[in-house]
Amino acid sequence: MDQTQRRILGQPPSIPPSQPKRKRTSVISFFSKVSWKLRFQKREPLKNVFVILAERARDPSAKKRRMAMRGLGTVACEAPNKVRKYKKLVLDLLVHGLYDPVSSEVIHESMKTLTIMLGKTQGKGLGSFFIDITLQTRTLLDDENDSLRYSAFVLFGQLAAFAGRKWKKFFTCQVKQTRDSLLIHLQDRNPQVAKACKTTFRACSPYLKLRKEYSFQSEDDQRNPKLCRQLSHYPPELLQFFYANKIL
Numbered sequence: 001m002d003q004t005q006r007r008i009l010g011q012p013p014s015i016p017p018s019q020p021k022r023k024r025t026s027v028i029s030f031f032s033k034v035s036w037k038l039r040f041q042k043r044e045p046l047k048n049v050f051v052i053l054a055e056r057a058r059d060p061s062a063k064k065r066r067m068a069m070r071g072l073g074t075v076a077c078e079a080p081n082k083v084r085k086y087k088k089l090v091l092d093l094l095v096h097g098l099y100d101p102v103s104s105e106v107i108h109e110s111m112k113t114l115t116i117m118l119g120k121t122q123g124k125g126l127g128s129f130f131i132d133i134t135l136q137t138r139t140l141l142d143d144e145n146d147s148l149r150y151s152a153f154v155l156f157g158q159l160a161a162f163a164g165r166k167w168k169k170f171f172t173c174q175v176k177q178t179r180d181s182l183l184i185h186l187q188d189r190n191p192q193v194a195k196a197c198k199t200t201f202r203a204c205s206p207y208l209k210l211r212k213e214y215s216f217q218s219e220d221d222q223r224n225p226k227l228c229r230q231l232s233h234y235p236p237e238l239l240q241f242f243y244a245n246k247i248l
Contacts, residue, residue: 046075046079046082046086047086049075050075050086050089050090053068053071053072053075053093054068054089054093056068056071057069057072057093057096057097058096062100062102062103062105062106065097065100065103065106066103066105066106066109068093068097069093069094069097069106069109069110069112069113070109070113072090072093072094072113073109073112073113073116075090076090076113076116076117076120077116080120080121083117083120084121084125087121087125088127090117091117091126091129092129094110094113094114094117095110095129095132095133095136097109097110098110098111098114098132098133098136098137099132099136104143104145104148107140107148108145108147108148108151111137111140111148111151111152111154111155112151114133114155115151115154115155115158118155118158118159118162119158122162123158123159123161123162123163123164124162126162130159130163130167130170131167131170133155133159134156134159134167134170134171134174135174137152137155137156137159138152138156138174138177138178138181140152141153141156141178141181141182141185142181142184142185146190146192146193149185149188149190149193150190150192150193150196153185153193153196153197153199153200154196154199154200156178156200156204157196157199157200157203157204158203159171160175160200160203160204160206160207161203163207168207171207172207175204175207175208176207176208178204179208182197182200182201182204185197186198186201
């Protein structure tokens with residue numbers, strides 16, 4: 001497997017020859033083959049790649065499931081236009097990984113790949129998967145694992161951007177239930193998580209009925225009666241966080 005393939009699959013540049021293991025080699029070999037197929041699709045139809053990934057996504061081995069989620073991310077990056085044809089299958093596998101009952105690593109890879117897919121498709125065609133993704137992502141905002149929290153905030157922020165009219169009412173309810181988590185993690189112990197939370201808070205602000213045009217940057221704004229009425233609906237602790245974190 002060459003260096004390019006290792007970069008695509010997120011593998012380290014090399015594996016010490018003194019540590020060859022048959023199972024490890026077979027897994028890496030399989031995903032090297034997937035990457036190779038993506039680059040030479042005339043020899044191997046993309047449909048076959050999805051069939052193999054689908055099998056591995058439901059494998060008893062958590063490592064293989066995690067690698068399958070990563071493989072789906074590779075597909076989304078390498079062939080985004082063709083992925084649209086299999087979007088329902090891909091989303092089904094990713095949501096299945098998002099709810100993995102055993103491995104946090106599988107969940108993490110699933111969130112990262114969902115973030116890639118939402119970015120590539122601008123959130124179009126999610127259908128009812130939007131609900132499944134939102135509900136599970138919301139529960140991960142308070143996870144003890146920093147990486148899971150970070151990815152959850154990034155994904156939740158994307159969901160806020162792509163909720164649209166169809167899911168606006170549902171997502172508004174979810175954001176209101178998430179408000180405490182958003183406030184807490186603005187001061188997360190991990191700076192990257194805190195930064196992601198701040199970005200997500202801004203994306204979610206329309207669902208909290210905040211107005212982007214409102215600010216405290218001038219005395220005129222401070223005397224704005226419309227602004228005062230709007231802010232009067234929020235508790236003092238919320239206003240304190242807004243001011244301290246420059247959200248308003």
